[in-house]
Amino acid sequence: MLAELRILLELQEKDRAIQGIESEIAAFEPELEELDAQVRGAEERIETARRSIEEAGSHRAQLEIKIENFRTAQERRRQRLEWVRGAKEAANLMAELDLGRSVLAREEAEWLRSADQVQEAETSIAEAEQQLEEIRTAQAERREEIGALQAECRDRMVGAEQERKGVAERLSKGSLVQYERIRRGRAPLALYALHEDACGHCFTAVPMHRRQELQAGQSITLCEACGVIVYNADRLPGA
Ligand SMILES: [Zn+2]
Structure with a gap:
C-alpha cells in the first residue's frame, strides 16, 4: 500500500x-x-x-x-x-x-x-x-x-x-482509475497530505477511526467531505 x-x-x-x-x-x-x-x-x-x-x-x-x-x-x-x-x-x-x-x-x-x-x-x-x-x-x-x-x-x-x-x-488499474476520477473533480489535486487531523485540501476533520487506519500504515483514505485521497506524510519514509 x-x-x-x-x-x-x-x-x-x-x-x-x-x-x-x-x-x-x-x-x-x-x-x-x-x-x-x-x-x-x-x-x-x-x-x-x-x-x-x-x-x-x-x-x-x-x-x-x-x-x-x-x-x-x-x-x-x-x-x-x-x-x-x-x-x-x-x-x-x-x-x-x-x-x-x-x-x-x-x-x-x-x-x-x-x-x-x-x-x-x-x-x-x-x-x-x-x-x-x-x-x-x-x-x-x-x-x-x-x-x-x-x-x-x-x-x-x-x-x-x-x-x-x-x-x-x-x-494498479484500480488505483489509477480512482486517481483519474478524483482528478476530474473539483480539487486541483487528487492527493493531499493529512494536515494535523484534517484533510489537507478542504480541512474537514478526518474521523478518528480513519486517522487510526492512516497511522497504522493503511496509508490512504478518502476525505468524506471533498473526496480527495488523504495520506499521512509521516508514514512516508524519505518523503
Ligand atoms: Zn477534503
Missing part, C-alpha cells in the same frame, strides 16, 4: 509538471489576444471606412436623381411661364421658380460635399491599411518569439507525458 502511495504521489508530480507546462503555454494567450485585438482594430477601421464610402456613394446617387428631378420641374415651370397670361398665375410661378432655385442650390451644395465625404473615407481607408501593415510588421518578431517558446513547451510536454505514462503503468 505504501509502495502504491509512492507511485500515486509520483504520478501526481508528473501531472503537476504537465500542468506547469500547460500554464506556460497558456500564459502567452493574453498577449496573443492583445496582438490579435490590435490587428482586429485596424481591420475594423478599414471596414468602417469602406462602409462610409458605400454610404456616401449611395447618398450621392440619390442626390443626383433628386437634382435631376428638380431641374426637370424647374424647366417645366419656365416653359409654363412663357404661356401664362394671368398676372397672379405668373407671380405664383415666379415664386415657385425662386423657391426651386434655392432648393436646387442647396441640393447641389450637398452633392459637392458628398464628394468630399467619399474623398475623406478613401483617405481613411489608405491610412488604416497603412496602420494595419505597420501593426503586422511591428508584431512579426514577437509573434515568432512566442511561437518558438510555445513550440519549445510542446516539445517538453511530449517528454512529460511519456514520463507520466511510465509512472501510470506501474500503478
Whole structure:
C-alpha cells in the first residue's frame, strides 16, 4: 500500500509538471489576444471606412436623381411661364421658380460635399491599411518569439507525458482509475497530505477511526467531505 502511495504521489508530480507546462503555454494567450485585438482594430477601421464610402456613394446617387428631378420641374415651370397670361398665375410661378432655385442650390451644395465625404473615407481607408501593415510588421518578431517558446513547451510536454505514462503503468488499474476520477473533480489535486487531523485540501476533520487506519500504515483514505485521497506524510519514509 505504501509502495502504491509512492507511485500515486509520483504520478501526481508528473501531472503537476504537465500542468506547469500547460500554464506556460497558456500564459502567452493574453498577449496573443492583445496582438490579435490590435490587428482586429485596424481591420475594423478599414471596414468602417469602406462602409462610409458605400454610404456616401449611395447618398450621392440619390442626390443626383433628386437634382435631376428638380431641374426637370424647374424647366417645366419656365416653359409654363412663357404661356401664362394671368398676372397672379405668373407671380405664383415666379415664386415657385425662386423657391426651386434655392432648393436646387442647396441640393447641389450637398452633392459637392458628398464628394468630399467619399474623398475623406478613401483617405481613411489608405491610412488604416497603412496602420494595419505597420501593426503586422511591428508584431512579426514577437509573434515568432512566442511561437518558438510555445513550440519549445510542446516539445517538453511530449517528454512529460511519456514520463507520466511510465509512472501510470506501474500503478494498479484500480488505483489509477480512482486517481483519474478524483482528478476530474473539483480539487486541483487528487492527493493531499493529512494536515494535523484534517484533510489537507478542504480541512474537514478526518474521523478518528480513519486517522487510526492512516497511522497504522493503511496509508490512504478518502476525505468524506471533498473526496480527495488523504495520506499521512509521516508514514512516508524519505518523503
Ligand atoms: Zn477534503
